[in-house]
Every structure is written in structure tokens, then in C-alpha cells.
Amino acid sequence: MAWPTYGPDFKEVYVTVRNDWTLVEVQQLFALPFMDLMFQAQSVHRRYQEPNSVQISTLLSIKTGACPEDCAYCPQSVRFDTGLEAQELLEVDAVIARALAAKESGATRFCMGAAYRSPKPKDLRKVLAMIREVKSLGMETCATLGMVTPEQAQELKAAGLDYYNHNLDTSPQYYQKIISTRTYQDRLDTLQAVRDAGMNVCCGGIVGMGEEAQDRAELLHILATLPAHPESVPINRLVRVAGTPLADSAPLDPFDFVRTIAVARILMPRCHVRLSAGRSDMNDELQALCFLAGANSIFYGEKLLTTGNPDTAQDQSLFRRLKISAEGAGGEPRAGLPMGGNPRAGLPAAAV
Ligand code: SAM
Ligand code: DTB
Ligand code: SF4
Numbered sequence: 480m481a482w483p484t485y486g487p488d489f490k491e492v493y494v495t496v497r498n499d500w501t502l503v504e505v506q507q508l509f510a511l512p513f514m515d516l517m518f519q520a521q522s523v524h525r526r527y528q529e530p531n532s533v534q535i536s537t538l539l540s541i542k543t544g545a546c547p548e549d550c551a552y553c554p555q556s557v558r559f560d561t562g563l564e565a566q567e568l569l570e571v572d573a574v575i576a577r578a579l580a581a582k583e584s585g586a587t588r589f590c591m592g593a594a595y596r597s598p599k600p601k602d603l604r605k606v607l608a609m610i611r612e613v614k615s616l617g618m619e620t621c622a623t624l625g626m627v628t629p630e631q632a633q634e635l636k637a638a639g640l641d642y643y644n645h646n647l648d649t650s651p652q653y654y655q656k657i658i659s660t661r662t663y664q665d666r667l668d669t670l671q672a673v674r675d676a677g678m679n680v681c682c683g684g685i686v687g688m689g690e691e692a693q694d695r696a697e698l699l700h701i702l703a704t705l706p707a708h709p710e711s712v713p714i715n716r717l718v719r720v721a722g723t724p725l726a727d728s729a730p731l732d733p734f735d736f737v738r739t740i741a742v743a744r745i746l747m748p749r750c751h752v753r754l755s756a757g758r759s760d761m762n763d764e765l766q767a768l769c770f771l772a773g774a775n776s777i778f779y780g781e782k783l784l785t786t787g788n789p790d791t792a793q794d795q796s797l798f799r800r801l802k803i804s805a806e807g808a809g810g811e812p813r814a815g816l817p818m819g820g821n822p823r824a825g826l827p828a829a830a831v
Pocket of ligand 3: 546547548549550553554555556593594595596625
């Protein structure tokens with residue numbers, strides 16, 4: 480099928496949310512001239528999403544490092560010497576304090592990440608307590624704890640977990656070059672368990688690991704042909720951490736990163752596409768291009784799990800310059816800001 484640029488058939492192609500994309504169609508989207516791709520992505524974005532609103536999440540590493548897995552990108556694997564200091568699972572009170580601070584600064588979603596292959600029963604009990612407490616603060620909850628069984632997924636749901644993050648990372652072929660300690664199918668099984676338990680799925684990948692455009696197309700094709708699209712799709716740009724096998728990966732052409740976001744937006748019109756890891760190395764102009772391509776979610780706060788994220792002041796400035804508002808952050812209008820805002824948040828609040 481030839482892809483339309485803007486024209487009469489454009490409407491037909493984009494009015495429905497599809498789960499039957501073919502790989503060829505996805506490849507054709509990647510192959511479009513950049514301007515055509517951006518135009519189509521922005522058109523889809525405007526049809527399904529608030530064009531000037533971005534969701535804000537805060538991320539906390541609740542258990543850091545010493546992970547038995549061998550994910551070649553990851554500073555937390557016990558197999559690589561990255562100089563990272565390992566930390567046991569945090570106490571519930573410490574997590575609540577961090578969630579409260581995140582809420583004060585305007586975050587509506589709190590994500591807890593743990594360097595586990597899969598959670599052990601004793602640790603899961605503590606994480607369930609964290610989820611209950613964070614939920615009771617009125618925040619959306621998200622966790623990423625590695626593989627989970629259907630029973631564990633049900634326990635997480637019962638504790639009030641809204642989203643579970645578990646990434647496919649890349650194509651099935653390229654995956655084998657990156658991780659040997661768990662299979663692609665293991666990951667799909669966890670996603671199924673999360674879905675069956677009634678939670679929202681947060682699933683995406685990493686680009687810039689030396690993969691080809693074909694691998695990025697396959698990853699997005701798999702995500703977009705799941706029985707239900709993930710509600711959140713994080714697109715991470717590899718953070719090249721010294722000591723990991725991918726530390727010296729060739730930098731990705733920034734336009735290829737933007738293309739990945741644009742194709743994700745076209746394939747999965749209703750999801751939040753998260754401009755996830757890698758923002759520290761992006762200038763404001765590149766981030767603006769990512770928002771134009773359909774990204775509408777970021778992690779806010781000076782740290783991701785173990786690596787850096789832009790200063791909050793820098794993000795506030797970017798949002799103001801672009802007149803982007805923070806999705807769902809209520810509060811009183813703030814004098815001097817075009818969009819109103821939460822006085823404590825520093826980020827303009829959503830106008831709707
Ligand atoms: N241990 C759990 C797991 O892997 O499922 C949860 C935490 S893990 C750090 C969450 C995700 O972070 C990974 O799936 C990967 O996509 C992303 N990630 C880890 N290291 C990264 C890096 N250096 N650059 C970009 N993304 C990274
Ligand atoms: C996701 O896809 N990206 C976030 C979140 N899910 C948990 C994690 C990014 C981690 C980047 C490397 C680090 O800070 O350790
Ligand atoms: Fe462990 Fe997750 Fe890092 Fe893989 S990505 S090494 S599972 S913390």
C-alpha cells in the first residue's frame with residue numbers, strides 16, 4: 480500500500496485505531512520524507528491528544544544496582560563495573576516522603592523502579608505497602624520490578640497499582656545481542672500477566688543501541704499489534720554509561736530518534752508516548768521536535784533511576800517557551816504565566 484501524504488484518503492487511514500498494522504506499513508512510515516512523517520504524526524496527535532499538554536511523571540529507584548540480569552545497556556547489572564553504589568530496597572516511609580515531594584512539585588504520577596530480575600515474595604510485600612501509601616496520596620502509581628507472574632500481577636493490581644512498566648526494548652532479533660538472561664517471550668508473558676490483571680501497560684524500548692531502522696520498525700510493529708495497545712509507550716534514547724558493553728555505541732542520528740516517536744504516535748494514537756531516558760543529552764530544539772512528533776509525557780526531576788535528567792528549572796523554562804502545560808496538574812492560575820499553573824509546581828498546568 481502506498482502511504483498517502485495529505486489528501487482525501489488521509490482521513491480514512493487515520494480515523495481508526497488499528498491493531499492490524501503490517502510490518503511493511505510500519506517500514507513505509509519510517510521511510511517517509513521527514514516532513515511528511517512529521518505532518519502525519521502531528522495530524523494524528525491533534526486528532527487524539529491535547530496538542531500542547533504533556534504528562535509529568537516522577538521516577539524513584541526504590542532498589543538500586545546489583546541486578547543479576549545482563550542487559551547490555553544497564554548501569555545496574557552486577558556484571559558490569561559502572562561504579563554504581565548498590566542500595567537495598569528502601570523503607571516505605573522514605574518512599575512516601577519522596578512521593579509527597581513529587582506531588583508538591585506538580586507530578587501526578589509516581590513511578591517506582593527496582594533492579595530486580597523479578598521480585599521476591601518478601602520484597603513484593605514491602606512494594607505493595609509502598610503502592611498502597613502512594614495511591615492514598617491521590618497519585619497515579621506505576622512500578623517496574625522486572626518479570627511478574629500472573630499472581631504477582633494480581634497482587635499489584637489489588638494494592639492499587641495503575642501502570643506496570645516492562646519494556647520489550649528492541650526487535651526480537653536484536654534483543655538476543657543485548658540480553659541473554661531472559662527471553663523476549665518472558666517479557667511478552669509478563670505483559671500478558673499485567674494486562675490480564677487489569678492494569679495499564681507501559682511498554683516501549685530503547686533506541687541508539689546500534690540497532691537498524693528495521694529493528695525499530697519491528698519493535699513498534701509488535702507493540703502496535705498487541706491485542707490492546709500499551710497505554711504508555713516510553714521511547715528511551717540510550718544513555719551510554721561507562722562500564723556497560725554499550726558505552727561506546729555510535730550516537731544515533733537525532734532525526735532517527737524523532738522518527739521513532741512519530742511512527743509510535745501514528746501507530747498508537749491514544750497512548751502516551753513518553754520521551755523517556757536521554758533528555759539530558761538533548762537540546763531544547765530536539766525535545767520540541769519530539770513533542771511535535773507526538774511525544775506527550777516526560778520524567779520530571781533531576782534523576783531517572785541512576786542517571787541524570789534535565790534540571791527542573793530547565794524543564795520549566797522549556798515548557799514556558801513552548802507554552803506547553805502539565806497534564807492534570809490542577810492548581811491556581813499563576814500570575815505572569817500564559818497558561819495558568821500550580822504555584823508550587825513551577826510547571827504551567829493544563830488549560831483543560
Ligand atoms: N529491572 C526492571 C526491568 O528491567 O524490567 C526494571 C528497571 S529497568 C532499569 C527499566 C528500563 O529502563 C529498561 O527496560 C530499559 O528500557 C531502561 N533503561 C535501562 N538502562 C538504560 C539506559 N542506559 N539507557 C536508556 N534506557 C535504559
Ligand atoms: C523506562 O522505559 N525508562 C525509565 C523507566 N522506564 C523506568 C528508566 C530509564 C533508566 C535510564 C537509566 C538509569 O537512570 O539508570
Ligand atoms: Fe536489571 Fe532491569 Fe537493568 Fe536489566 S534493565 S540489568 S533487569 S535493572
